[in-house]
Amino acid sequence: MTLPGAPFVAYRGTELFIDGCAASELAARFGTPLYVYSRRAMLAALAPYQRALAGREHLICYAMKASSSLAVLQTFAQAGCGFDIVSGGELDRVLAAGGDPGKVVFSGLGKTRAEMRRALEIGVRCFNVESEAELDVLSEVALSLGRVAPVSLRVNPDVDAKTHPYISTGLKGNKFGIAHDRAVAAYRRAAQLPGLKVVGIDCHIGSQITEIAPYLDAADRVLDLVEAIESSGLRIHHLDLGGGLGIQYTDERPPAADALIGALLARLDARGHGARTLVFEPGRSLVGNAGVLLSEVLYLKPGTHKNFCVVDAAMNDLMRPALYEATMSIVPCRLRDGVPVVYDVVGPVCESGDWLGRDRALALQPGDAVAVLSAGAYGMSMASNYNSRPRAAEVMVDGDVATLIREREPVAELFRGEHLLPAD
Numbered sequence: 001m002t003l004p005g006a007p008f009v010a011y012r013g014t015e016l017f018i019d020g021c022a023a024s025e026l027a028a029r030f031g032t033p034l035y036v037y038s039r040r041a042m043l044a045a046l047a048p049y050q051r052a053l054a055g056r057e058h059l060i061c062y063a064m065k066a067s068s069s070l071a072v073l074q075t076f077a078q079a080g081c082g083f084d085i086v087s088g089g090e091l092d093r094v095l096a097a098g099g100d101p102g103k104v105v106f107s108g109l110g111k112t113r114a115e116m117r118r119a120l121e122i123g124v125r126c127f128n129v130e131s132e133a134e135l136d137v138l139s140e141v142a143l144s145l146g147r148v149a150p151v152s153l154r155v156n157p158d159v160d161a162k163t164h165p166y167i168s169t170g171l172k173g174n175k176f177g178i179a180h181d182r183a184v185a186a187y188r189r190a191a192q193l194p195g196l197k198v199v200g201i202d203c204h205i206g207s208q209i210t211e212i213a214p215y216l217d218a219a220d221r222v223l224d225l226v227e228a229i230e231s232s233g234l235r236i237h238h239l240d241l242g243g244g245l246g247i248q249y250t251d252e253r254p255p256a257a258d259a260l261i262g263a264l265l266a267r268l269d270a271r272g273h274g275a276r277t278l279v280f281e282p283g284r285s286l287v288g289n290a291g292v293l294l295s296e297v298l299y300l301k302p303g304t305h306k307n308f309c310v311v312d313a314a315m316n317d318l319m320r321p322a323l324y325e326a327t328m329s330i331v332p333c334r335l336r337d338g339v340p341v342v343y344d345v346v347g348p349v350c351e352s353g354d355w356l357g358r359d360r361a362l363a364l365q366p367g368d369a370v371a372v373l374s375a376g377a378y379g380m381s382m383a384s385n386y387n388s389r390p391r392a393a394e395v396m397v398d399g400d401v402a403t404l405i406r407e408r409e410p411v412a413e414l415f416r417g418e419h420l421l422p423a424d
């Protein structure tokens with residue numbers, strides 16, 4: 001059976017391997033819940049983007065919200081990537097991981113003045129501005145520092161990315177970006193503000209997109225704008241076409257990254273825009289299939305309506321199933337003989353929404369380790385401490401070498417910084 005994440009996530013005989021490491025051995029050595037990432041899988045996911053863009057002026061800015069642990073950022077920084085950030089905290093992570101701030105694009109619709117100041121002082125490559133009000137504030141902050149902020153406006157192309165409504169961002173009802181029909185006026189305003197320098201345009205239409213067509217529609221809408229803006233005398237240097245490419249969780253068949261980029265380049269070339277600098281902001285497609293969440297089976301709980309398999313990972317570790325009813329593959333780390341039983345795989349958190357998988361046929365015993373596959377994106381980065389559960393540890397494997405890249409959070413960390421009321 002070919003698993004999502006193959007060839008880096010695959011059975012060898014009855015043992016599930018992540019690259020060259022047996023998953024059940026990692027679970028025993030580092031404990032569970034445990035996120036495990038394959039460095040080689042991440043680099044293999046980046047390669048088709050790099051190949052397709054070779055020979056073009058470009059920058060791949062890894063959207064680090066997908067997985068922001070320092071060793072993950074370090075891996076992409078060393079591979080030449082920049083970063084798409086959405087907060088001052090993410091900027092500090094980039095710096096701590098050795099990333100180049102000159103390759104950072106700063107997205108997000110609620111940047112604070114303090115975040116703008118810090119990003120200007122550090123010298124990010126570009127601010128992706130999401131409203132006209134933000135243009136005014138950014139200009140003011142830049143002037144107060146005696147600097148000029150490089151800006152690109154995130155335009156909302158009103159294109160249906162055909163994905164889950166919670167992760168669709170390019171429709172006119174979404175909060176993101178500047179409406180297509182206001183964009184030319186917004187560019188005029190940006191050009192007049194003394195603290196800003198227009199350098200680009202960008203759009204990002206959503207996440208877990210499994211078709212090429214919405215990207216081409218969005219690119220066309222953006223190019224229409226570029227032509228209108230440039231005819232008014234402004235120069236748009238780079239085009240940032242965002243991220244959003246989907247991955248396989250179960251039976252999805254998203255296009256390969258090089259097929260997507262190839263189709264976009266063909267469209268840009270056909271419309272005479274092929275020589276522009278290109279920026280992409282992929283997140284999930286670089287890390288999603290490279291990671292798994294390992295968990296131990298605590299209890300098997302047969303019932304008259306449902307059988308439950310209670311594991312030690314929960315919605316606080318991986319909230320995609322609870323939040324989006326996302327279906328993610330769950331497999332045993334060691335295959336055992338026995339008739340599979342259909343279980344809901346649930347965590348210990350006190351919420352009925354705390355499930356990782358529903359109606360899964362699995363042959364398991366308490367103490368077995370299971371792996372939730374395709375958990376490398378929006379897993380650990382969305383983890384919380386709900387129910388006062390410390391966050392999981394993380395391991396990076398490279399061949400048969402496993403390195404602890406994040407220690408399991410000590411319980412004492414959970415209330416560090418809290419204070420009891422003074423005694424009477």
Ligand SMILES: Cc1ncc(COP(=O)(O)O)c(C=O)c1O
Pocket residue numbers: 063066084107108204206207208242243244245281282283284285
């Ligand atoms: C502005 C921006 N860029 C890039 C991304 C990365 O998206 P994905 O992980 O779907 O590639 C996101 C998240 O959807 C985003 O909001």
Ligand SMILES: N[C@@H](CCCC[NH3+])C(=O)O
Pocket residue numbers: 065167207208320377378382
């Ligand atoms: N967190 C989402 C993706 C959000 C994309 C952020 N712009 C997911 O797990 O699918």
